[in-house]
Each structure stands twice: as C-alpha cells, then as structure tokens.
Amino acid sequence: MRGMTYVVDLDLRAYFDTVRHQIVLKKVARRVNDAKVLWLLKLLLKASGKQGVPQGGVISPLLSNVYLNEVDKMLERAKEVTRQGQWMRVEYARFADDLVVLVDAHPRQAWLRKAVEKRLREELAKLQVEVNEEKSRRWIFSKERVSDFWALSSVGSAVGGADGCRCVRREARSGRHCCASSSWSSEAIVLSP
DSSP states (O other), X not given: OOSOEEEEXXXXXXXXXXXXXXXXXXXXXXXXXOHHHHHHHHHHHHHTOSSSOOTTOTTHHHHHHHHTHHHHHHHHHHHHHHOBTTBOSEEEEEETTEEXXXXXXXXXXXXXXXXXXXXXXXXXXXXXXXXXXXXXXXEEEOSOOHHHHHHHSHHHHHHXXXXXXXXXXXXXXXXXXXXXXXXXXXXOEEOOO
C-alpha cells in the first residue's frame, strides 16, 4: 500500500467472554476428527461457564483464531478482488481479538472503505461478536512509517510495549532511531476516538 492509508482499528467488546461454545466446537469439529480431543475441548470450555473461553488460557488465542476464521476469509477475498496489478487496496492484520484493516485512502476508494467495514461488521454479527465503538478507531496517515502503525493500533499495543512501540528493544542492537526517540512527528489524522 502506498500513499495515504485509511486505518480501521476495531476493538471487539468483551471478546473472550462472549465466544459461543457451540460455534467454536462446530468449527473445530470440521477440522478435528478425534472424539477424545473434542470431548476435552468441551470440558475446557464448560469450565469457563456457559460462554466464553478461559482468559489467559494457553488455548484461548488458538480458539479465538479458529472462531474468527470466516472474518479472515472475507478479508482475504476483499484483498484479491480489489487488487489492481501490484497495488493492494486492502490489507489487514489480526491476532486473536486484535484486528486492524488498512484500506487505500484515495478519494476514489471511499466506496471501498465503507464496503469493507460494512462486510466486516456483517461477518462479526454472524458470530455474535460486538464491536466496542468507544475503543475502535479510524484514522488516516500519510507517511509510510511502521512506527505509526505500531503506536496507533491495538495490534501494536498488544505486540509492542506499553506505548505500542516495538523498536525500543531493537534500538541498542541496530543503532537505528526508535520511533519513541525520533524527532519525526506523525502526520496521523484521527477520524474517531
């Protein structure tokens, strides 16, 4: 993606607490043909209550990724359908409940930004996953700086340090400036809180 990029950073409301057991069990059963494994998974889920997955459990991120697999498939289709030669119009990053979608911010692509977000919300609704509007953000940034992405997105906060910066730990080894100590200022335009 080149030029200006529109960023959609969606926060999923109480995601780990709201995973529907029957949905995740059906999804796992499509791939796993072992009754003992499915029985064990059912016991793990039952221990966390009527819905949700155990927070902090080693299996929670895996189940989260399985649960949201259709969202990934929809975004992969959007990437392929909107590709124009070497130019990508849509890209995304997701791990567990952290999701960031990048869409071409050119004015001609306004329809695409709306369509991607609408389809994304439809896929999440099918899974009975709610978007936390207060924590979700949309913004445009015009400089291609990885530090912008890490500093402003929930994925960056989840993977990086408290301020979302990943390169703080690399600075001593590489001798390169870290985004936290750089004098360059972001030209990000925040569109929503």
